[in-house]
Amino acid sequence: MFTNQQIDLETLPTIDDIVFKPISKRYLKIIVLNRSLFYSLLFSALIIAKFMVEAVNFHLVFWYVLWGVVLVCIIDVVITVLAFKKRKYAIREQDVIYSKGLLVNSISAVPISRIQHLEISRSWLARKFNLATLKIFTAGESGIDLSIDGLNYDEAKQINDFLSGKVNGTN
């Protein structure tokens, strides 16, 4: 039977009520490891340059550059660690929601009926920590695709199965 009740906007399910679930703490280790690898490469490049380069100008600015990089490194690491707490997700009956970002916070939602395909990807480090990234794709290139990092592998598989079951069921 067809009904056309007026919708009370106040009673709609709202994102304010969602209890988000944080991602695995182990993923912070991966982030820190990646960052430290990047910065140690940068620092070693700088130090090698200190001994190799003979141009006087370079040595004049060397310490400024070094301290600049140290400053950037500290700020970056602090922000990344703080931003880690912002990475959280929720799965509702009808959609998947992922929130991230400290400086620019974003809350993305993909309705389950709009999912085109799902993908679980695991980097080498992620395999060592038994983690996985769940990617959720919608149609079109311009779409907002979700990529939830740092899920427990079992959990990722579980979500993947649940979602693909629902997607195939609705089709």
Added chain:
Amino acid sequence: MELTDFSKPTRQSSKGILVIFALNSYKFIRNFFGLFLVYGLSISKNKSLAFLSTTHITLIILSIFIVILVLAILKFRNFKFYLDTDEFHLSTGIINKDTTIIPKSKIQNVYVKQNFIQQLINVVSLNIETAGDDKAEIEINALDRETALDLKQQLFSKNHLVDLELDEKQMQTTVFFKASVKRLLLEGLSQSHIQSFLIIVSFVFGLYSEFGKYVQDLNLEDRLESSVEFETGNILNFILANLLIVALAILISMLFSVIKTFVSNYNLEVIENEDTIEINKGLFNKVSLTLTPAKIQNLVIKTNRLKRYLGLHTLSIKQAMVNKKQQKNFKIVALEKDQVSHLVQKFFKDYNDEGVYQKPDRYYKRLLMWRSIGIGALVNIPAFFVFGAYFWLINFISITWIVLFVHYTYKKASYQITDTYLTITSGFIDRLRNISELHKIQSVELKQSIFQKQKNIASVYIATASEQVKIPYIKEHDARSIYDYLLFKIESQDKNWM
């Protein structure tokens, strides 16, 4: 009207060999153009490769073209397609056999194209596109126009056995709009010529970097200098010469815009069918597209002050598709205002132009201002190197620009969400209106920077399968309720997005 039977595997018209041959030869020449150039140069200098006589070269070139021809024939022989009740089948490949099957319901676009060679031998090519990836695109190179139109119609019809119904639909076809030469001319003239100018400049620079040496040999600079006569030192002459160059640049850009408009929109024709719209246009590359409302994700209406005065509106129809080059064909230029509304209503039945539009928060205006002031301040640096001590004069221009930019961009930004449609307007010089249906939205995102959080401001990003739009900088409370409302609208309706 008798429909061609496509239920048996068929080849394309035998003229297809010629088309494939021409296409492959063109590709070959383009890929090995550099090699030819090097070879030609080495011959002219009589250095290496000179042991090949002219006969040898002719033989080599001839054999290459024979190989291309044989390949074209084989490709033609192995290219077969047929259509059953709800699937299109295609088998291709000379050694590796490929079979592609496309369910009719997944076909996004079917369009008929005709390039220059095809116009000469009077065949058309038919492209079939799905929403999937690039490889799923099918091009049938050579069909008679009649056959192609038949096939197209059968691809779109749910059941090709019901011929009678099709005939009835044919009866209701009307030519809705035909762009006159005058309107196309106006359209070309009122375009933003900056783009044309940039294309010309990059083209000239490209040519110069290729053939710079030859140009230098011609002593062009000396001639130019002597003709402009800088030596007189007369400031009036100097200004005149500069004005002349500017005027010339504007004139060439305008001419280029007009030619571009004419080439791509020549004989533009919009045909209204029972429930589809057909666009035919093009001079060298004739295209013919059929648009079905269900597949349309976004409609974008574009105009500017001058164009509105002249009654020129451009309607872009966005579908889920991969081929970006084709996207620009899905555009109808030089429409009157009421024609635009008519077409919009044809695609989106319940859409009406009226209703209240909401404005972004004034935060957006401040943000635009700070951003453009930042850019304006940076412009001073290159200006210092170009103009020396008088560099600050540039700020008169940039401040005027900033004031106009911030004022108009903010003025034109607004949004409206109704029961079924989302409309977002934006633009600075141009006025853009982007319309999409709520049930075709793919995903929603709420974005907020740390500064916006303190001021309770947020933006909502909305993606359909063809485009992403943004409701910029509104109150966080509104943003959140829009977010909830859109998700509710998408999830509570059982409508398909395509």
